[in-house]
Amino acid sequence: xxxxxxxxxxxxxxxxxxxxxxxxxxxxxxxxxxxxxxxxxxxxxxxxxxxxxxxxxxxxxxxxxxxxxxxxxxxxxxxxxxxxxxxxxxxxxxxxxxxxxxxxxxxxxxxxxxxxxxxxxxxxxxxxxxxxxxxxxxxxxxxxxxxxxxxxxxxxxxxxxxxxxxxxxxxxxxxxxxxxxxxxxxxxxxxxxxxxxxxxxxxxxxxxxxxxxxxxxxxxxxxxxxxxxxxxxxxxxxxxxxxxxxxxxxxxxxxxxxxxxxxxxxxxxxxxxxxxxxxxxxxxxxxxxxxxxxxxxxxxxxxxxxxxxxxxxxxxxxxxxxxxxxxxxxxxxxxxxxxxxxxxxxxxxxxxxxxxxxxxxxxxxxxxxxxxxxxxxxxxxxxxxxxxxxxxxxxxxxxxxxxxxxxxxxxxxxxxxxxxxxxxxxxxxxxxxxxxxxxxxxxxxxxxxxxxxxxxxxxxxxxxxxxxxxxxxxxxxxxxxxxxxxxxxxxxxxxxxxxxxxxxxxxxxxxxxxxxxxxxxxxxxxxxxxxxxxxxxxxxxxxxxxxxxxxxxxxxxxxxxxxxxxxxxxxxxxx
Amino acid sequence: xxxxxxxxxxxxxxxxxxxxxxxxxxxxxxxxxxxxxxxxxxxxxxxxxxxxxxxxxxxxxxxxxxxxxxxxxxxxxxxxxxxxxxxxxxxxxxxxxxxxxxxxxxxxxxxxxxx
Numbered sequence: 001x002x003x004x005x006x007x008x009x010x011x012x013x014x015x016x017x018x019x020x021x022x023x024x025x026x027x028x029x030x031x032x033x034x035x036x037x038x039x040x041x042x043x044x045x046x047x048x049x050x051x052x053x054x055x056x057x058x059x060x061x062x063x064x065x066x067x068x069x070x071x072x073x074x075x076x077x078x079x080x081x082x083x084x085x086x087x088x089x090x091x092x093x094x095x096x097x098x099x100x101x102x103x104x105x106x107x108x109x110x111x112x113x114x115x116x117x118x119x120x121x122x123x124x125x126x127x128x129x130x131x132x133x134x135x136x137x138x139x140x141x142x143x144x145x146x147x148x149x150x151x152x153x154x155x156x157x158x159x160x161x162x163x164x165x166x167x168x169x170x171x172x173x174x175x176x177x178x179x180x181x182x183x184x185x186x187x188x189x190x191x192x193x194x195x196x197x198x199x200x201x202x203x204x205x206x207x208x209x210x211x212x213x214x215x216x217x218x219x220x221x222x223x224x225x226x227x228x229x230x231x232x233x234x235x236x237x238x239x240x241x242x243x244x245x246x247x248x249x250x251x252x253x254x255x256x257x258x259x260x261x262x263x264x265x266x267x268x269x270x271x272x273x274x275x276x277x278x279x280x281x282x283x284x285x286x287x288x289x290x291x292x293x294x295x296x297x298x299x300x301x302x303x304x305x306x307x308x309x310x311x312x313x314x315x316x317x318x319x320x321x322x323x324x325x326x327x328x329x330x331x332x333x334x335x336x337x338x339x340x341x342x343x344x345x346x347x348x349x350x351x352x353x354x355x356x357x358x359x360x361x362x363x364x365x366x367x368x369x370x371x372x373x374x375x376x377x378x379x380x381x382x383x384x385x386x387x388x389x390x391x392x393x394x395x396x397x398x399x400x401x402x403x404x405x406x407x408x409x410x411x412x413x414x415x416x417x418x419x420x421x422x423x424x425x426x427x428x429x430x431x432x433x434x435x436x437x438x439x440x441x442x443x444x445x446x447x448x449x450x451x452x453x454x455x456x457x458x459x460x461x462x463x464x465x466x467x468x469x470x471x472x473x474x475x476x477x478x479x480x481x482x483x484x485x486x487x488x489x490x491x492x493x494x495x496x497x498x499x500x501x502x503x504x505x506x507x508x509x510x511x512x513x514x515x516x517x518x519x520x521x522x523x524x525x526x527x528x529x530x531x532x533x534x535x536x537x538x539x540x541x542x543x544x545x546x547x548x549x550x551x552x553x554x555x556x557x558x559x560x561x562x563x564x565x566x567x568x569x570x571x572x573x574x575x
Numbered sequence: 576x577x578x579x580x581x582x583x584x585x586x587x588x589x590x591x592x593x594x595x596x597x598x599x600x601x602x603x604x605x606x607x608x609x610x611x612x613x614x615x616x617x618x619x620x621x622x623x624x625x626x627x628x629x630x631x632x633x634x635x636x637x638x639x640x641x642x643x644x645x646x647x648x649x650x651x652x653x654x655x656x657x658x659x660x661x662x663x664x665x666x667x668x669x670x671x672x673x674x675x676x677x678x679x680x681x682x683x684x685x686x687x688x689x690x
Binding site: 492 | 582584587588590591592594595598607610611617618620621626627628629630633637640641643644645646647648650651652654655657660662663664665667668669672673674675680682686687688
């Protein structure tokens with residue numbers, strides 16, 4: 001039964017209408033109104049309501065309203081609004097429709113109460129978002145989009161296969177908390193395999209270690225505005241799905257810790273600043289995954305709050321680097337520098353985003369990340385706590401300092417681009433203001449969290465220790481730069497795990513196919529030669545001119561009959 | 576579009592012109608010294624307040640700053656070593672990659688203050 005109108009429907013209807021509105025201010029305004037209407041609907045939907053529709057014998061729950069779903073849906077709406085404002089200048093119907101369908105799918109996904117509906121929206125985000133990459137309309141973007149699509153659709157296929165096995169074993173399609181089986185795989189039945197497949201599909205979208213490369217591959221390949229849209233939804237949807245399905249699963253703590261760690265090494269040496277941001281996005285997801293793994297109320301609050309703050313500051317960082325790309329044609333550290341003179345506002349907004357991601361006091365990351373780090377120490381995960389501290393210092397190093405430094409300061413590139421267009425400045429300004437507001441007044445955000453928050457952020461210890469950690473990191477950057485140890489930005493690509501499927505596996509397949517075809521050729525050649533030889537010899541003996549084909553004279557027959565009769569006489573005589 | 580260093584600061588936005596003091600090497604030196612001083616002050620602050628801790632190691636004076644410094648220095652040095660093994664030319668994956676492509680003009684609005 002439907003109590004309420006699902007907000008995703010608004011986005012789908014809007015996506016159908018958009019192509020019929022002439023590209024221009026009217027359409028851009030329409031694009032802005034939709035997230036506002038959606039957010040208003042979400043805000044006014046009381047928790048506990050549901051919308052159930054029948055589908056081939058199943059009851060699909062399109063709406064299950066609770067605080068966890070609502071906070072994600074609200075921040076998705078906010079992200080959609082800000083991204084559409086940033087893309088005010090856009091006159092590309094394909095990107096605008098894709099952005100609406102993508103945001104609608106993500107918002108639809110967080111409200112579903114069953115795994116089949118989740119699958120539909122899961123694939124919806126995959127299909128809609130790839131057009132933001134293809135909208136670049138270059139050969140490289142086409143191939144990158146294909147890689148992205150294969151991985152994203154693959155995640156959905158694994159999900160539905162897992163759901164089928166889960167349903168076959170339990171008779172339920174409800175999207176509720178699941179227990180990840182940690183017994184030996186030999187003992188697994190359909191249920192255990194099904195749950196692991198669901199977990200794996202969430203893990204692919206959440207960019208778990210070794211499953212992560214689609215993110216760093218695809219996000220820098222999208223359009224200026226497309227990357228801002230991309231940064232908000234897919235991975236945070238996966239974080240939501242993990243929080244809903246696998247909260248308190250211990251293995252997530254270790255997966256998350258690895259996720260916070262390894263991307264920061266890559267971020268230090270990466271040249272494309274949008275890819276640096278993609279690596280740091282991966283690192284921030286790690287914090288959220290650790291929070292889900294710990295699974296206490298404090299930790300889950302931390303995950304939800306951090307996802308909220310993260311969507312804003314990450315969008316802000318992508319917007320500011322995007323504005324630089326928009327005006328200069330490049331987002332590479334090696335090509336940039338000295339832009340603060342002509343793009344000072346963009347620089348300031350970028351610094352606000354950088355301070356927020358680095359969790360400086362008075363900025364949003366400070367009041368959200370600390371919930372997760374505190375949860376780790378309170379639950380006695382001390383090594384994880386140490387890793388999270390390192391990752392916090394590291395993120396300041398590569399996102400907090402490196403991004404603004406190489407884009408706006410460092411060596412003067414000689415580029416003198418105009419300041420970003422007004423609508424981009426407004427989008428960045430509002431996002432920056434929100435980052436500071438959340439940091440200074442965290443109470444309204446805490447009100448939205450799934451559980452009650454009893455946490456005091458602005459204690460003397462917390463503020464001073466956090467500043468010490470960050471300034472220690474800044475000191476390392478300063479010393480290494482002054483003494484010219486810090487690696488310069490170089491035009492390059494760095495091999496990551498995607499090398500295995502972009503280079504190694506295709507090369508290995510080529511080698512194997514060469515071996516197999518060579519062996520096949522040899523064996524079939526030998527068989528053919530043998531057969532040909534046999535045919536030749538048979539032809540020689542049994543062919544028209546062969547000895548066997550000659551007619552026998554009657555004398556030979558008489559002789560053979562005489563021999564046969566003689567043999568019979570001989571046998572009879574002696575028997 | 577960008578001309579190398581033969582431009583006119585008059586064309587810059589007012590805020591950008593004001594910020595140009597950041598180009599002065601003396602100012603940069605002062606900023607670097609400022610960072611050293613801030614670090615020293617923050618380190619010394621550990622002596623002047625009650626530190627509420629959950630983990631044993633937090634009690635060491637200046638733990639957070641030392642940890643931040645050492646780990647980040649190690650991070651950069653490790654990353655530099657990684658470059659030796661992992662760095663390839665920009666065209667390594669081309670043409671099936673956007674890294675070596677120019678960003679297409681239809682997605683940009685390149686404008687210079689000197690235009």
